[in-house]
Amino acid sequence: MIALRTLCPLLVVAGLALIPAFTSANTTLNFLVFALIVALSAQGWNILAGYGGQFSFGHAAFFGLGAYGTALAQARFGINPWVAFAAGIGLAALAGTVIGYLSFRAGLRGSYFTLVTLAFAEVFRILFNAASFTGGAAGVLVKLDVRPENFQFASRSVFYWVVLGIVALVLLLTMRLERSRFGAWLIAIRENEAAAKALGVDVLMVKLQAIALSAAITGAAGGLYVQYFLYLDANIGFGPWISVETLMAAIIGGAGTALGPVLGALALHGLGQLTKGIAGGTPGIDLVLFGALLILAVAFMRDGIIGRLRRLLVWGRR
Amino acid sequence: MLSPDIILAAVLNGLMNGAIYALIALGLTLVYGVLHIINFAHGATLTAAMFVVFIAFTVFGIDPFVMIPAMALGFFGVGYALQRFVVGPAAQGSDNNVLLITLGLSIMIENGLLAVFHSDTRSIDVPYGFSSFDLGFTFLSVPKVAGFGVSLAVALVLWVILIRTDTGKAIRAVARERMGAELAGIDVEHIFAVTFGLGAATVAIAACLLMPTFYVSPRIGNAFVLVAFTIVVLGGMGSIPGAVTGALIVGIIESVSGLFLDESLGQLGIFILFILVLLLRPTGLFGART
Numbered sequence: 001m002i003a004l005r006t007l008c009p010l011l012v013v014a015g016l017a018l019i020p021a022f023t024s025a026n027t028t029l030n031f032l033v034f035a036l037i038v039a040l041s042a043q044g045w046n047i048l049a050g051y052g053g054q055f056s057f058g059h060a061a062f063f064g065l066g067a068y069g070t071a072l073a074q075a076r077f078g079i080n081p082w083v084a085f086a087a088g089i090g091l092a093a094l095a096g097t098v099i100g101y102l103s104f105r106a107g108l109r110g111s112y113f114t115l116v117t118l119a120f121a122e123v124f125r126i127l128f129n130a131a132s133f134t135g136g137a138a139g140v141l142v143k144l145d146v147r148p149e150n151f152q153f154a155s156r157s158v159f160y161w162v163v164l165g166i167v168a169l170v171l172l173l174t175m176r177l178e179r180s181r182f183g184a185w186l187i188a189i190r191e192n193e194a195a196a197k198a199l200g201v202d203v204l205m206v207k208l209q210a211i212a213l214s215a216a217i218t219g220a221a222g223g224l225y226v227q228y229f230l231y232l233d234a235n236i237g238f239g240p241w242i243s244v245e246t247l248m249a250a251i252i253g254g255a256g257t258a259l260g261p262v263l264g265a266l267a268l269h270g271l272g273q274l275t276k277g278i279a280g281g282t283p284g285i286d287l288v289l290f291g292a293l294l295i296l297a298v299a300f301m302r303d304g305i306i307g308r309l310r311r312l313l314v315w316g317r318r
Numbered sequence: 319m320l321s322p323d324i325i326l327a328a329v330l331n332g333l334m335n336g337a338i339y340a341l342i343a344l345g346l347t348l349v350y351g352v353l354h355i356i357n358f359a360h361g362a363t364l365t366a367a368m369f370v371v372f373i374a375f376t377v378f379g380i381d382p383f384v385m386i387p388a389m390a391l392g393f394f395g396v397g398y399a400l401q402r403f404v405v406g407p408a409a410q411g412s413d414n415n416v417l418l419i420t421l422g423l424s425i426m427i428e429n430g431l432l433a434v435f436h437s438d439t440r441s442i443d444v445p446y447g448f449s450s451f452d453l454g455f456t457f458l459s460v461p462k463v464a465g466f467g468v469s470l471a472v473a474l475v476l477w478v479i480l481i482r483t484d485t486g487k488a489i490r491a492v493a494r495e496r497m498g499a500e501l502a503g504i505d506v507e508h509i510f511a512v513t514f515g516l517g518a519a520t521v522a523i524a525a526c527l528l529m530p531t532f533y534v535s536p537r538i539g540n541a542f543v544l545v546a547f548t549i550v551v552l553g554g555m556g557s558i559p560g561a562v563t564g565a566l567i568v569g570i571i572e573s574v575s576g577l578f579l580d581e582s583l584g585q586l587g588i589f590i591l592f593i594l595v596l597l598l599r600p601t602g603l604f605g606a607r608t
Contacts, residue, residue: 115547123586288430288433
């Protein structure tokens, strides 16, 4: 029999994959693509913070670099978009490693690490908003040229499946990580860094690998964003809101669980859409709800939605 | 070429902005020193306070400077209640949870204000808004000089509260050794809430001082609070003299670099300073080695 922990992710991914078969409405697909991009970004955050306990408030830095890397490699150097996407991911991973090396080596932990990530994201935002190479405040456009080899598809469904495929891949990777030696080291660092070190875990190395992987995944989310919307400016790519939404999706879904960020992103965006529908044109109402949800999730739902579901299932079987 | 007069004027101006930054940073550093957490709702609290001052002036015609005692008391109560009944119980003793809860609070406050007031910027028109002292080589705005004086006075009062009163002693005891303070009979939860309340009171006063010369919009608090983070880190997290000195230094740096740098890059200097201090000397100029 397949274990529940394998079955659940499989069902979620299969269910999501079937949606375009039932609806081809642009609004629905736009909504789903964006929700999945946030899910991917949150999956990245989850590796570093959920499993490793290093709370970044500045993952927008990696999202933005992934997005700008993808966009600029095409727009400035005429590189093939698929290769540009890979370059964007590489750039984000590199930045993650450098930021990680600087801050972890300086011994920054807890609140200090949180603050320094926030500051790096802001520095990138200001620099990319000012430099002419990045298009400055006017932003950068990706040329519309709909061909699969250009990473642009005539059908939104196809793009949706590509994003879903990447999300599923990262889901698989995270589940493997949970059971790997590296994952065990990472969790040990989260639970007690000093003890992990005393037991021979190479703390700096593990943290560096975690932030590089985390940044790469969130960078991929940025690359997908720009490939879908074909436009980017610094306030989108490096905006504080990206950092916040990323961590919120992971926390509400369940930080430190493989499926949590995906469920969190879908729940958050579904709810946001719903409140926008009810409250109409009042700006910010959906975000007030997000803030309240974040507090409630922290206060009452350890391990988020996943934790709730898990306890329900275990309780039901007894 | 820039004459010394212009630079001196920039320094004076920077000192006056720095004094208000100091007030905002004091609340952050106090909460950090005692609770060992960063209050991410600090900026949103400032914004909310600025809106209260704005409404008091436009609807009831009350001068911002007159509002200071009422604002300080009122926001002390709000801060006390928030920590005692929301942040404290919800965090269940985890520092990372406090970060998330105060972040959630700040999102709620900021967007609640956005829903009510929309994103327009608003300012008030006090009769003395443009009056100034003539120093010969430059003019000093009267409300800014008053703000400078009040800021330093508040910092002094806070210092005296911490050093001379029993509550202040208890706050310092909890900051130093939580468990020991608890064993000595100090109600730690109460002290945490008092500290949070003091932090809210200082930003409420800062709001009164800012409104005569500045504008308010639902996201304005963020700009100030990022500067305040820099100051707190520069001065050493938890250190009050550090926060005041750091704030004056940052105020001057910002004002003087504004003469040389492009406007859009003005804040960059502050963030780079912030990152450098964090990486090279995370305990700041005055912070104790942890």
